[in-house]
Amino acid sequence: MTDQNKPDQGGFKPAIWPRKLRSQEWFGGTSRDHIYHRSWMKNQGLPADLFDGRPVIGICNTWSELTPCNAHLRDLAQRVKHGIYEAGGLPLEFPVFSTGESALRPTAMMYRNLASMDVEEALRANPLDGVVLMVGCDKTTPALLMGAASADIPAIAVTGGPMLNGWFRNERVGSGTALWQMSEAIKAGTMSQQDFLDAEQAMSRSPGSCNTMGTASTMASMAEALGMALSGNAAIPAVDSRRRVMAQLTGRRIVQMVKDDLKPSDILTREAFENAIRTNGAIGGSTNAVVHLLALAGRAGVDLTLDDWDRLGRDVPTIVNLMPSGKYLMEEFFYAGGLPVVLKRLGESGLLHKDALTVSGQTQWEEVKDVTNWNEDVILPVDRALTQQGGIAVLRGNLAPKGAVLKPSAATPALMVHRGRAVVFEDIDDYKKKIDDPDLDIDETCVMVLKNCGPRGYPGMSEVGNMGLPPKVLKKGITDMIRISDARMSGTAYGTVILHTSPEAAAGGPLAIVRNGDFIEVDVPNRRLHLDVPEDEIERRLRDWKNPVRRPESGYAMLYHDHVTGADTGADFDFLKGVRGNAVPKDSH
Known part of the structure; x- marks a missing residue:
């Protein structure tokens, strides 16, 4: 085989994009250091033209078998890769600390800040032009958004989606909610231990996160309301084929975001947080959203307080009829039209900043103005709201x-x-x-x-x-x-x-x-x-x-104890607030 017929000459071609990308500081040249970086990457079988100046997109994956809500994210990551390749980018998947709520002790919340540090430093230290945040379980969503906000490279979230409805003896079983109800019934003597054990499998019958409006579904909704995920992302069930489509479209979209240099700092504005707070009231969202959005706002440089939560949410009716506030589950919410319907209703009521930018490049209102509510018993009219003052x-x-x-x-x-x-x-x-x-x-x-x-x-x-x-x-x-x-x-x-x-x-x-x-x-x-x-x-x-x-005497527990702030400001570390940016680190080679 002659040299010109070899599949990979190992050479470097000029950038094909209109501007020099961040990753080209690692890959874009013929010096010893550039060759060093490209050469090691090629041991994975990557052709030379993948380093020719096209965007390098990180896939930040919280997949873990210790985080059952996220255990299917490997498959979704492959769909994201398809989308990135289709749009002309180079996808590179990497793991980060996965904060699984169901098994992590003493609590997953203790490690949210650690995971956010992992994400931030991974984004800053590696040759990445943009990132897709693969999230699902409660703390993985805020942790990855916090890290991405501090590093401020183009970023977009895609969630793993909720589990299918649980059913036990012809009644809906909401993950978590049913657990609290049944454990109280045991103590009250109205349920047998055997019935409790029989109901166990019904609570979690498919991959995905909680099927109630718990923290996982709330934070997926917050990501969408903030504009950090594509419209419709929050409610698609984990095993629905449309969840894979959403992942692939997210992969396509991040490449264009890099081209447009659309960063978290462009999206996570004061107006975006106000939209999210009102959305939380409308969906009957988790109180955990308070500490997570306060922490995220601190990373984004937005002055958000508890008083904002009370002021903005006080007059928002809760119109999503889901457990634990109502009777349905996330599967029905998706079939009814999902979060876009809620955002449209807020917009019609004058409670949405319609011009807030989203990762799609369009405004919130452009995304939702034409959607339809397919079930008004799931997404209620305002006059039949669960409560007229649903905010925190x-x-x-x-x-x-x-x-x-x-x-x-x-x-x-x-x-x-x-x-x-x-x-x-x-x-x-x-x-x-x-x-x-x-x-x-x-x-x-x-x-x-x-x-x-x-x-x-x-x-x-x-x-x-x-x-x-x-x-x-x-x-x-x-x-x-x-x-x-x-x-x-x-x-x-x-x-x-x-x-x-x-x-x-x-x-x-x-x-x-x-x-x-x-x-x-x-x-x-x-x-x-x-x-x-x-x-x-x-x-x-x-x-x-x-x-x-x-006070703990060593390790991460000591760091946490010494630097965690109060719940009223988001329980972040005092030294992590603010945007530190994505300046290219010096090459040590």
Whole structure:
């Protein structure tokens, strides 16, 4: 075979794109260093012309068999690659830390910031012109968006999609939501242990993330409402062939985004975050969206606060009739038209910044103005909304000087104004030790208080805020009580649960000094959370308080403890806020 007939001459051709791309700092020349970079890449069987100046697109994959919600992302990544190749790019897949909610201890939230650092540094240090973020399980979506925002190269998200509906004895079984319901039924004596075990497989009958409007589906909706995913991405079931089509189209689109130099900083504007907050109210989204969007806004340089969440969401009706707030699941939401229908409804109500840019290159309104609602029992008319004030309620007072949050669409209306005696659990172990004790001095009028489960206290701010009720109360037929903590709760959970109380107990917040028998006043309409104890007594208790939470002495846990901020600002690391950009690192060769 003559040299000119060889399939790969190993040479370098000039760039075929109109401008020099970032990856060409690695691959675009004939120096020793350029040859070094190309040569090693070619051991994977890549032809020389793939390095001729076309965009190099990273596929940032959170696939992991330890993250079951994302265990099908390998297949989707192949579809993304097809799209990238079709559009003239070179796809290169790489793994990042995968924060699986179902198995990771002490909590996946502790590792969201670590995963975001992994993403950011991978994007900055490697020869990438753009990236497709492969996300699904709860914390993978915010983590990858946060890392991409800090690095600020063209980026687009594609989610793995929700599981198919669960069914058990001819009733819908919502992942997570059914688990909380059935575990309470066991304690109330209305369900047998064998029935609980029989229902187990029905809860998770296909690949994908939670099929309720839990945190995974909420954050998929947030990515779409922010403009960081293609329109219609959020609701397509994981096993639906249209999910693969969405992945392939996403691969095509990122190549054009690189050509247009369309970056997260162009999309993640103040208007985009306001759209997302209102969308969260309309869908009955997870309270976890609060900490994730606050953290993402901090990375994007957008001044977003808890007060914005309360102000923007207060008058947004919850129109998506999904568990845990309603009765349907994500499969029906998709068939009804998905998030584009919700965004259209917000636009028609004057609650959407219509000109907000999306990764498609079009505005939000251009994307959704012509969509149709195919099922008005799933996506409700405003006059039949689940609640007319569906946004996250932010409560303040001497018990939560920096705020606490509550999800009205999942709460009991009769408990929105309440005064009750505190029953205190010093930490989650104390709760587990006491809650089933028939001698526990508690009834349905009491307020359950859980301490030391915030960002520093747990550590990682676990989803334990939706404390199960004591059996002695459940057996009365009571299904809800007011619960207050500095913890989070699963997006699949429900109830009158006040969360993210800031400052947290482990940081010396007033929650730390609540005692059994103190009275607490909750007034959601007036956004008030008050510990009915004289101020001088509160000050005395705070002076005498000794922190029971010990600082870890080494490792990531120590880094987390020392640098995590409060829930009221997103529980990010204090040194990670802001856009650090994607300057090409110096070559060491």
